[in-house]
Amino acid sequence: MSKNSTVRKRGSLAAFLRHSSVPIMFIIICAICIPLSGLSPSYLVNEIVTRMGRNSFLIISLLIPIMAGMGLNFGMTLGAMAGEIGLILVSDWQIIGIPGMVLAMILSIPFSILLGLFCGKMLNKARGREMIASYIMSFFINGVYQLVVLYLMGSVIPIKHSSIKLPRGYGIRNTVSLLSMRQKLDNLIPLTIKGVKIPVATFLVVLVLCLFIVWFRRTKLGQDMRAVGQDMEVARDSGINVDRTRIISIVISTILAGFGMVIYLQNMGNIATYSSHSQIGMFCIATLLVGGASVDKASIGNVFLGVILFHLMFIVAPRAGAAITGDSMIGEYFRVFVSYAVITLALIMYETNKRKTKILEGERLKLEQMEEEAK
């Protein structure tokens, strides 16, 4: 009995280590890099708190498609583009501060819905290959975005201000200043604890989103999404409209990504018109995976753990790189390739686990068959 329980404990510990290998690896990296970087704890906490406020909303937008079994939604970039279009228009109309942010979010909704519908329909056609399909689709829609922003804005879509428009008379400048709304949400409820600036209002918005996710999971639609995520065929047999449910999950994710991008950019204080969105999906997905999420399972806890570990590595790696090699660029390269490595590792682990489960299931069926035959 005790031998059995020891074996079970060892097995569960091994499973835990296997599942948490990415966060554990990052904890080790951070533990090595923090002392090497020489950065003070208060500086690190300040940076992490700022980045948590800036990025959490965007990363949480990835949870719903995972729940619906659509994997990591690289198509969140589409929502980010919608958020940027909202911000460009609001900047031109000179709507500033929190009202400007709210208006940009509202303006992003129709764009996000349209793009989400398109993306959802395409992903339904590319079932089983959602991640690569959404990744490539983000490149495709980026081309459309560039067409709109570079050629149609100012010529077809009225843009008044020369500070936004390119000198040639149409198209948007490389950088659009958001100085009039910079950190307005972060500073709405000012709070500083021992030198650490807490963006209370931003955290409240993130909290509302977390509560929404928790509530949404318990709704009929949320339950349907979980059912679809577990087994599409079973869900379909039980009367769930699988295609519709999957499209809704992508639409919600795209809308939330649009809102998240507005929050992200108000913190940064400017829009890099042609590049802000380009890697945001990759970036958020890497963060979520570092937090211990997988392609088919993610929670709110993974989001926050991911932000802490991934961004801690982002902050300390260049300084640690400089301390070790004398060249800070080594650290820059390090954090970039580690981001890609994490995604690769997560995808490999997902496929390996899937294959293992299939083999185990096959063996179990084989045993059952043999037992029946023996009878």
Next chain:
Amino acid sequence: MKLKRLLVRLIAILAVVALAAVMFVIGRGHTVYFDNKALETDDASYEPFYQVQVFVDDESVAKLGAGDRGMVSVMGQDFSMILHITPEKDAKKVGSAVKLTLPYAMDGIILNIPALLNGAPEEVYQSEFIPAPVEEEDEEVILSDEFEMPLEG
């Protein structure tokens, strides 16, 4: 049931549109320029004060000598300021509260303080700020390199 759902959706959309309209109005940003400069019209002439200090939201935003210009960025159309006027050197400071409704369509609004305080009509003390056109070289648009990870998180 279907009608009820349609009604709920319609109300939700209208609420969002109404919220957008409210944000559109209350969030309109303006840059207000204060001129303490001489102004001459056909009917009257207004001389600058020795010194004007402008307070907006209990914060000093400009301290202007004769011929100076100051500015502040504000949100919304209701604008109020408190002016501390020193008419002449060694004269006593005089306080004056001013409330104005800013025109929605104007981004930059110039207020001539001497004209405003001497009861001049709106079209005299208020004018639109039009930035001087600047000759710019065409900006090269940098499209993103998709294979590069952004370094700022």
